[in-house]
Amino acid sequence: MSVTSYSRREFLKTGGMMGGGLLLSFFVPAGAQRLMKDTDPAAVFVPNAYLNVGADNTVTILLAHAEMGQGIWTTLPMLIAEELDFDWNKVQVEHAPPGEPYLHTVFKLQITGGSTTTWSEFDRYRNAGATARVMLVEAGARKFGVPVSECKTENGFVIAGDQRVSYGDLTDAASKLPVPASVKLKDPTEWRYIGKAKKRLDTKAKITGQATFGMDVHFPGMLIAVVVHSPVFGGTIKSYDASGARAVRGVRDVVQVPTGVAVIADNFWAARKGRDLVKVEWDMGPGEAVDSSTQFDDYRKLAGTRGLVASEHGNVENGLSKAARQISAEYTFPYLAHAAMEPLNCTVKISGNSCEIWTGTQMPGVDQQVAAKILGFQPGQVKMNTMFLGGAFGRRGSIGSDFVAEAVHIARASGKFIKMIWTREDDMRAGYYRAAFLHKANIGVDADGWPVAWQHTVVGQSIVHQTSLFGPPNKNAVDDTSVEGVKGSPYLETIPDHLVDLHSPELPVPVLWWRSVGNTHTAYVMETLVDELAISAGKDPVEYRRGLIKSKRHLAALDLAAEKSGWGSKLPAGRSRGVAVHESFGSYVAQVAEISIEDGRLRVHKVTCAIDCGLAVNPDGVRSQMEGGIIFALTAFLYSELTFEKGRVKQRNFHDYKMVRMNESPAVEVYIVDSKEKMGGAGEPCVPPLAPAVANAIFAATGKRVRRLPLKSSGIVKV
């Protein structure tokens, strides 16, 4: 684990504790509760909060994390299956409700994020399975009248000699046994699931229309709500006229909530038609001052002053003055929307002194707290149902539970059972973006072209400073999520004189973690600068990195990607390669991009990716994340840019916030380093190296450095 990702985890951990009552929650194993409604309690064996075994030998697994595409619906059950040895064809999976047993093992907050699910649950879920197995074996041994040592298990059966009994037939007996305090886990040499590719358990539901996303929640009597939001962030309502909306057939109510005016109707279409007819007079407040035409000028001025010191060694001024040459560069990165395919939505039913919520969320416990606070309830009075997430990328881990809070307000103000749906435009324009950033770097190199001094200034809004969710924000503390990837860089640790400082200006635009967070921009700057240093030193970019990096895991990924991509071999005419390597979330990823530029237009033909994530529990799941993350990152590099004019977001849908499509999608080859090192993540580490790898290939082809993102706005290559 890197210093930077560790810091981020520590922040969440301590931050969570500072929140005090935030973590108080109640525990009901949803699976058990559901089964017990209709069946004899003795027919269900509930050894712990993570699984239960039914009389029909079905094993129901409760996920402390949410499935948002990353595949943990399959990976966490694999961990239990490895130890419990149940029948894989009889597994059922559910999202757990908020509850103490489901708090993140490191963050101590119920959260899916930071590419942490698999490694953070590796012991807990295996232990849960092993505990259940010990109890079932004990129950089986008693039934057979033999010692436990004579029993074995096989696919949901306890077997002794020629006697066999299913787990389902032992639920009653096992339920009466004490839960063992500790259990022995299998030796890795005995693993049958872990490290073997397993097909996803959610595929069938997702290709037959049966998977229920938040958007798909439906109950009789439920109405649909669509909201008019302020055109700028922080705007408040002076007055509004909803007479037009109320005249639309199907519209049932119009209510004001803190974030806008909600139109409630029988169906989405009527609600949206009504919404478009609501006339609101807004008090815009300071939000109108946000303007993309001047934002980076302001940031540039800030970058000329000293910010909070994020990392310092030696004396950078001294180092720079003694250097043989200096290389200076400035980079800008725009605001980015997450733009998950499923626009944000949330269903809320308030009845008397209870509330039930259905939504796709990365932080159900926080949402529960926020909803309870709005309603004047205890958290236990709010029941959360986590649905499949139609993509999230950080947006559904909203620090203020913004979309849940809005839906709760609508349900409370109207007294109606509602599903709030944001249109694509609402989703695009409602904030919580990857912040815009400016980087400025001065690098001093010696006569042989090796860096000896590195001065690096980062300017961009802080995620952490804007919320009191984790306790009072400390604006004098460096937000590591803004500098991770520069701070802790394997290059900086070899450079005697370096300084990284950070400015975190405050703007009315809400910002949030976006798949790989700070690494989305820091890796780009570091990896394109190192490439530039290599070229200016007349050295091969891979060899140059090898000369600088001491970390074995970076080198293992770099070497594997270089080898598999044929780095250094002759390319077909018109093709160029670029390379990048970056650690994030405990995993080390190197990528080589192969491109061409035809008629001034970029084409990315192929990306070769190598990852060292330690043990890959489901190798095909890791490959899948690498492939998808590369395409996700390519979209951002080529196209993604949200711009503001008088505080208003100019983009609104996929025509002006474009996505990479099938015809632009490169071939992707993924290689996993055979590694016994500490486990890292997979969902995010695939993203950071892609853009610098492609940009370095563009330099190889054109001799030009892309310093303003996205590429379409750089003026260097058409996309």
Place this chain on the structure above:
Amino acid sequence: MINLIVNDQPHSVDVDPGMPLLWVLRDVLQLTGTKYGCGMALCGACTVHLNEDAVRSCVTPVHRAENQRVVTIEGLYHDVKNPLQEAWIQVDVPQCGYCQSGQIMAAAVLLRENLSPTDQDIDDGMSGNICRCGTYPRIRRAIHLAAQLQKEGGVK
């Protein structure tokens, strides 16, 4: 009242004739497998078959489907061993899965019209469908596999 045939079932719906077919399917008939993604025919998540053509239901007024045959993801598979479905499972295509109904509805038309699509044919047939998770390489593989399974006479 507007009459339409969805997945071989006749339905009469009392809605604004300008209401997009998507919202009739989702909010009136509760066929939620067809997804809302953009509302502007940009992403393909809402793709259904109208008289065997792939259409964007988010911009198709329901009156255009009057007395016509509509097939949604829920009605596409009469046989669970459909080559397309089998290929999607074999290749482990979906991630979040939200766009996959639309991807499969588009792929079904592509494969019906072209028994052996090339990569270029797949680009042409599938580029109207966005996948934010980036499952395109696997969709491509799955379509090739489905074409092969189809040629071999379906899944054994």
